[in-house]
Amino acid sequence: MEIKLINEPFSILSTFVAELRDVNIQHDPLRFRRNLERIGEIFALEISKTLTYKETDIPTPLGTAKEWLPQEQVVVTSILRAGVPLHNGLLNYLDRAENGFVSAFRKYTDDGEFRIHIEYISAPDLNDKIVIMADPMLATGSSLELAYKAIQANGTPKHVHLVSIVASQEGVEYIQKKLGDEPVTLWLATVDDELNAKSYIVPGLGDAGDLAYGPKL
Numbered sequence: 546m547e548i549k550l551i552n553e554p555f556s557i558l559s560t561f562v563a564e565l566r567d568v569n570i571q572h573d574p575l576r577f578r579r580n581l582e583r584i585g586e587i588f589a590l591e592i593s594k595t596l597t598y599k600e601t602d603i604p605t606p607l608g609t610a611k612e613w614l615p616q617e618q619v620v621v622t623s624i625l626r627a628g629v630p631l632h633n634g635l636l637n638y639l640d641r642a643e644n645g646f647v648s649a650f651r652k653y654t655d656d657g658e659f660r661i662h663i664e665y666i667s668a669p670d671l672n673d674k675i676v677i678m679a680d681p682m683l684a685t686g687s688s689l690e691l692a693y694k695a696i697q698a699n700g701t702p703k704h705v706h707l708v709s710i711v712a713s714q715e716g717v718e719y720i721q722k723k724l725g726d727e728p729v730t731l732w733l734a735t736v737d738d739e740l741n742a743k744s745y746i747v748p749g750l751g752d753a754g755d756l757a758y759g760p761k762l
């Protein structure tokens with residue numbers, strides 16, 4: 546497994562991440578979702594550089610131009626809920642991609658413990674395709690690991706790009722341990738040092754799903 550941290554060299558990306566984190570800005574849900582989407586667009590551009598390209602004749606009004614076009618079929622998948630705006634951003638650029646969705650959410654018990662529940666998968670045939678799996682938060686890493694394993698039921702992808710915006714160091718190490726031998730690249734915008742007692746990333750940004758879509762029961 547390869548890990549790609551895209552926050553260096555410095556770019557406009559860090560402005561969008563700062564706005565997601567900033568407690569004085571993040572409570573504007575339209576802006577929060579749009580920043581997730583904009584970061585998805587940046588990841589799409591970076592991931593597109595890893596695709597296979599073929600030189601292709603393009604008819605113009607004045608002649609024939611040669612352009613390099615991507616060859617593989619891409620499938621953008623995301624983890625509900627918080628993955629949706631990131632998914633939209635990836636799809637803005639990878640607009641011919643097929644799409645998949647996985648529900649993976651924390652279900653809390655009265656003692657404050659939680660387990661990850663996967664109840665819904667909707668995805669196409671993944672055999673030999675380039676799969677992107679998006680979730681803005683990589684905290685313990687359980688959601689991403691289980692979602693990755695769940696979609697394998699739809700076929701064996703050629704490669705899987707796992708995309709997260711804010712990761713914890715512990716979560717990165719967990720994914721490395723669980724998926725280290727898989728044909729996977731883990732793309733991240735930033736890595737924070739800590740997880741708190743409730744497995745939230747510190748400093749992180751809070752609850753991405755709630756900030757994008759409001760509280761849930």
Ligand SMILES: O=P(O)(O)OC[C@H]1O[C@H](OP(=O)(O)OP(=O)(O)O)[C@H](O)[C@@H]1O
Pocket residue numbers: 624625626627628649650651661680681682683684685686687688689716744752753754755
């Ligand atoms: O790495 P983990 O410890 O598994 O945590 C990360 C997961 O938690 C969040 O989802 P959440 O359960 O809050 O669902 P939501 O998107 O519906 O709010 C986030 O979007 C990830 O899916």
Ligand SMILES: O=c1cc[nH]c(=O)[nH]1
Pocket residue numbers: 627682684744745746747749750751752753754
């Ligand atoms: O810090 C975290 C951890 C899980 N889910 C979030 O939205 N934020």
Ligand SMILES: [Mg+2]
Pocket residue numbers: 627752753754755
């Ligand atoms: Mg949430």
